[in-house]
Amino acid sequence: MSTFPSIDSELLRTFVAIADHGGFTRAAEVVNRTQSAVSMQMKRLEEDVLERALFERDGRQVRLTPEGQVLLGYARRILRLQGEVFNTFRQPHMVGAVRIGTPDDYVMRFLPEILSRFAQAYPLVQVEVHCEPSSQLLTRNDLDLTIVTREPGTEIGQLLRQEPFVWMAAEGFCPQDQRPLPLAMFNTTCFCRAWACNALEAMDLDYRIAYSSPSLSALFAVASAGLAVTAQLRSLLTGNLRIIGEEEGLPVLPNASIVLLRGNRMTPVTDKLAEYIVEGFRA
Incomplete structure (x- = not known):
């Protein structure tokens, strides 16, 4: 050999x-x-x-x-x-369980890589993921780590990243030809929905909430089918959607902050997973 x-x-x-x-x-x-x-x-x-x-x-x-x-x-x-x-x-003490709360958005985009790396390093740790809108997660006190979206100026916890909200639509979708403009947005408790609606109203553009769901995959499915426009964080863009904006007569949307909150019961396991989350969102 x-x-x-x-x-x-x-x-x-x-x-x-x-x-x-x-x-x-x-x-x-x-x-x-x-x-x-x-x-x-x-x-x-x-x-x-x-x-x-x-x-x-x-x-x-x-x-x-x-x-x-x-x-x-x-x-x-x-x-x-x-x-x-x-x-x-x-580190034989790296065993136990961690409860994470996060909106559906970040499960699709960020968590797979983060949890994969963490599992390779600490295979004995059990991770429990709870998917809810940011507004609901902020009311819970039973989570060890919570990832939420915040408006600029209202950040709490540790800032993971800031990025803009953008309009997304399917190839060939022409917003100028759609009046009122059909929107696919999260449910009413999402401040991002308010941002989109307020921006359209400020430009005196007619719109209607054609589709609403707590699921990002559902909103993307609707937008990908060419049925509506959605507004999401730029990093969540998928390959079958494109970013649209001022060229198509739509208003510019503000930036949002993604932050990490730590619960009252911090352990070495929780601290370590928090490090992986910070690294994963900033990569």
Whole structure:
């Protein structure tokens, strides 16, 4: 059976630091080594371990070669998996259950990747997800972590991200030809619905709530069928919808804030999942 030389994780960690920070000098500060030590590490990685050039050097500028780009993907995966192994076996207290509250919107867009990574690192933790509108989640006191949408200036908890609401419609849908304009919106307790209606009224545009639902997938299904326009966070855009706006005579919508609230019963498990949520929403 053929054997391959092992790759020291410290070499990969330094390599990733160089790629992330654009040079050997800054990477040396990040990994707490001298610049000469970093240079020796990369010389060993290039010449002794992989026998491939990983960097293109132009004066002080450093760029990854095509081989370096390939290694970067593997290096990130290896270091992430290594961290997850140590987390799993060095922290036996990471067991238990976490109750998350979130609107339906974010379950589709953000939670799959977040929960997948968390499950790989902490397979013994049970995660219970409760999907409700933000207005209802704010009234609950039985959740450990709660993700809600807030209007600018009313943020509470930890800000995860801010982004604009946008109008979305199917390809070929022409809002100028639709009067009153049919809307597919969340139920009446959603302030986003009020934003959309107020913006249309300010421009004296006739509209009607043609479809309403607490389910984002239902609203997208209606919009994708060309039956109505919807207004949602830009990051929730799906491939069968397009963003429309001022060019089609529609008003600009404001930004919204996504925030994370922590419950009264914080544990190491809850804290760790909160870290994954913050990272996932800011990625």
